[in-house]
Amino acid sequence: MNYNSLTSVGAAAKSRYKAAMTFTFDNTYERLPDRLYARVVPSKVSRPRVVKVNRRLAETLGLDAGALASAEGTAVLSGNTVPSGAASIALAYAGHQFGHFVPQLGDGRAILLGELVGIDGKRRDVQLKGAGRTPFSRGGDGRAALGPVLREYVLSEAMFALGVPTTRALAAVVTGDRVERDEVLPGAIFTRVAASHLRVGTFEYFAARGDRAALAALTTYALERHYPDASGTGNDALALLERVIAAHAGLVAQWLGVGFIHGVMNTDNTSISGETLDYGPCAFLDEYDHRKTFSSIDVRGRYAFGNQPGIAQWNLAKLAEALLPLIDADEEEAVRIASDRISRFPGLFEAAYGTVMRAKLGFSEAHEQDVGLVAELLESMQENRVDFTLLFRGLCELAQGTASDASVAALFADPTALYGWAGRWRDRLALEKLAPVERATAMRRVNPAFIPRNHRLEELITAAVTREDFGPFETLVKALERPYEAQPEVAHLAEPPKLEERVSATFCGT
Numbered sequence: 001m002n003y004n005s006l007t008s009v010g011a012a013a014k015s016r017y018k019a020a021m022t023f024t025f026d027n028t029y030e031r032l033p034d035r036l037y038a039r040v041v042p043s044k045v046s047r048p049r050v051v052k053v054n055r056r057l058a059e060t061l062g063l064d065a066g067a068l069a070s071a072e073g074t075a076v077l078s079g080n081t082v083p084s085g086a087a088s089i090a091l092a093y094a095g096h097q098f099g100h101f102v103p104q105l106g107d108g109r110a111i112l113l114g115e116l117v118g119i120d121g122k123r124r125d126v127q128l129k130g131a132g133r134t135p136f137s138r139g140g141d142g143r144a145a146l147g148p149v150l151r152e153y154v155l156s157e158a159m160f161a162l163g164v165p166t167t168r169a170l171a172a173v174v175t176g177d178r179v180e181r182d183e184v185l186p187g188a189i190f191t192r193v194a195a196s197h198l199r200v201g202t203f204e205y206f207a208a209r210g211d212r213a214a215l216a217a218l219t220t221y222a223l224e225r226h227y228p229d230a231s232g233t234g235n236d237a238l239a240l241l242e243r244v245i246a247a248h249a250g251l252v253a254q255w256l257g258v259g260f261i262h263g264v265m266n267t268d269n270t271s272i273s274g275e276t277l278d279y280g281p282c283a284f285l286d287e288y289d290h291r292k293t294f295s296s297i298d299v300r301g302r303y304a305f306g307n308q309p310g311i312a313q314w315n316l317a318k319l320a321e322a323l324l325p326l327i328d329a330d331e332e333e334a335v336r337i338a339s340d341r342i343s344r345f346p347g348l349f350e351a352a353y354g355t356v357m358r359a360k361l362g363f364s365e366a367h368e369q370d371v372g373l374v375a376e377l378l379e380s381m382q383e384n385r386v387d388f389t390l391l392f393r394g395l396c397e398l399a400q401g402t403a404s405d406a407s408v409a410a411l412f413a414d415p416t417a418l419y420g421w422a423g424r425w426r427d428r429l430a431l432e433k434l435a436p437v438e439r440a441t442a443m444r445r446v447n448p449a450f451i452p453r454n455h456r457l458e459e460l461i462t463a464a465v466t467r468e469d470f471g472p473f474e475t476l477v478k479a480l481e482r483p484y485e486a487q488p489e490v491a492h493l494a495e496p497p498k499l500e501e502r503v504s505a506t507f508c509g510t
């Protein structure tokens with residue numbers, strides 16, 4: 001199999017895709033050994049209705065957005081029709097959940113339709129989430145409720161627009177059936193698009209079974225699919241490990257830059273491609289608090305905001321462990337090499353985080369005092385319960401002049417807390433010759449005005465679930481397409497929650 005030609009057919013395929021509701025699948029994963037997945041057929045649903053089709057993404061994939069929203073497309077997006085050429089498989093994977101190894105998880109309610117090479121030449125998985133039971137469902141019903149589907153839609157598309165690597169949302173449909181959770185809820189299916197659905201847990205699954213052949217096939221596959229320029233060193237496992245480490249160092253730095261808390265950083269939710277994967281009880285910070293968790297099941301704060309770099313390193317160590325037999329035939333040597341690579345994570349993370357935070361503060365050069373300035377600001381924000389997004393957006397004004405000093409200072413419980421720091425920050429800005437307007441413009445490109453705030457997500461879910469009103473969902477999705485632009489007409493969506501609007505916990509809702 002030649003994966004190096006994976007990206008060559010995109011442009012030529014464009015016209016073919018456009019014709020009707022045809023999918024030109026090219027399913028490379030299905031061609032791997034068949035113990036990597038199970039063949040499944042989506043379960044039928046009663047009365048599927050499209051809630052949303054992501055037109056732009058559909059076009060990128062070479063699909064006709066109109067056809068996707070038609071009855072024929074709805075049948076595919078709801079699992080009622082399996083299009084010709086689809087793989088229709090559930091992937092096997094294991095994973096460490098909250099630190100404990102579970103040897104078999106797998107796609108319990110997700111079905112991979114297949115892979116499409118888009119008009120941009122990129123290969124992507126198209127997956128139905130909530131499409132019914134699979135051999136990996138364990139006790140679950142294989143279904144998804146509307147609330148979590150809308151959450152994932154909004155959050156993943158927001159992350160994309162913010163510039164953070166992420167899986168995407170192609171569509172959401174309601175099924176017309178009910179699902180039983182704590183309460184009875186409308187069922188829905190989410191169509192997810194991802195660079196791939198390979199996870200750290202995929203490797204752990206085969207490592208735990210001592211299936212070296214599957215592990216080797218998977219390793220070469222992952223390297224050639226995601227990091228083709230790193231193949232050919234003669235040690236695919238080490239090359240893959242190094243690249244996944246680098247990708248996650250950058251990813252978590254970006255999460256911290258936008259105030260994102262993943263919420264369930266289990267190894268089965270840690271992608272090999274370096275994309276944000278599996279939006280469950282995730283959330284964006286309102287007030288800055290490095291200890292913050294929202295997830296109702298994270299009682300000890302394992303996945304708290306500030307723990308995320310350390311947890312990413314832990315997860316990558318699990319990938320390294322799974323790859324050990326392929327890294328070197330001599331176990332001791334393999335451990336030595338793998339440990340060395342894992343120990344490089346903090347340095348890679350710090351470098352990536354430094355780049356993110358310097359840009360947020362308007363610095364284009366690196367100076368000695370920068371790390372201290374970031375640390376002092378965050379410490380003060382923590383003490384003064386400052387809204388993370390408003391503060392950094394406010395600093396864009398402060399970079400231009402002093403007119404907004406008082407209003408930004410008012411974000412601090414003790415407004416005087418800002419001034420000492422702001423003076424040192426302005427001294428530091430003065431070391432770089434850049435016109436204040438230009439600097440402010442550059443800062444507005446990295447400090448969003450809009451994030452998917454928790455209370456707005458709750459509000460749109462309530463409207464959709466209780467009143468079938470998708471207006472708030474549409475409005476938020478639209479605003480979040482341009483998170484770095486002012487958009488005065490939806491200024492309310494930039495506001496933090498009032499006291500009574502605060503959301504203290506989020507749920508997986510699976």
Ligand code: AMP
Binds near residue numbers: 108136139
């Ligand atoms: P998650 O918490 O969504 O990352 O899922 C963890 C594991 O539970 C995965 O193996 C999922 O496929 C499985 N799972 C979650 N929800 C369901 C469900 N409703 N039915 C079957 N399996 C599920």
Ligand code: MG
Binds near residue numbers: 269
């Ligand atoms: Mg998961």
